[in-house]
Amino acid sequence: LASEGIRFLKRGDWSPAQREWISAFFFREVMPVITPIGLDPSHPFPRVLNKSLNFAVELEGRDAFGRSSNAAIVQAPRVLPRVIRLPRELGDSEYCFIFLSSILHEFVHELFTGMKVLGCYQFRVTRNSNL
Numbered sequence: 412l413a414s415e416g417i418r419f420l421k422r423g424d425w426s427p428a429q430r431e432w433i434s435a436f437f438f439r440e441v442m443p444v445i446t447p448i449g450l451d452p453s454h455p456f457p458r459v460l461n462k463s464l465n466f467a468v469e470l471e472g473r474d475a476f477g478r479s480s481n482a483a484i485v486q487a488p489r490v491l492p493r494v495i496r497l498p499r500e501l502g503d504s505e506y507c508f509i510f511l512s513s514i515l516h517e518f519v520h521e522l523f524t525g526m527k528v529l530g531c532y533q534f535r536v537t538r539n540s541n542l
Contacts, residue, residue, distance in 0.1 A: 416505030420497070422513050429501050433509060436495065437518045441511070444488040447522045449480040457484055461538045464493070464512060468519055469530040480526075485519060487511055 412418070425433065447468070448457050459465050464487035473479050487493075495514070497507040512533055520528045 413504070418502070418504045418507050419494075420507055420509050420513075422517050425509075426501075429497060432497065432501055433514055434518070437514055437521070440491060441488065441514060441518075442521065444490055445485060445522060448484045448486075450482040450484065451480050459484070459486065459536050460489075462535060463487070463489065465534050465536070466512075466515060466519065467532045467534060468523070468528060469532075470523055470526045471529055472526040483523065485515065485522065487515060 420429070450456060466485040466487070468483045468485055470480055470483060491511055493511045494508050495511060497509060499505075501507070516531050516533075519531045
């Protein structure tokens, strides 16, 4: 793909200008359509959609309401594409792309104000079903 001018950028390869654009994209497009679900003894593990992309987030501290939660689930929004093309002027090749999952990994801490994110782990549930 690289020989044809197509690149998929990893988080560690983002330039400062790319990071600024991706941050603005996260706050403008991604954050408004995400609802983190806290996990604790009073809230059982939620039913996740079949074949959906999810993130298990390991947390430390107390949330804005003073509750202590050690884990949360964040489902990647299905209304957004999984691959986002960077503007041509920000890329170092003809076509530069980033994965939605990379954006969520990078900015998941923004969803948990006042808490420390210890880890973010991507998972997908695939159920066997007959139609």
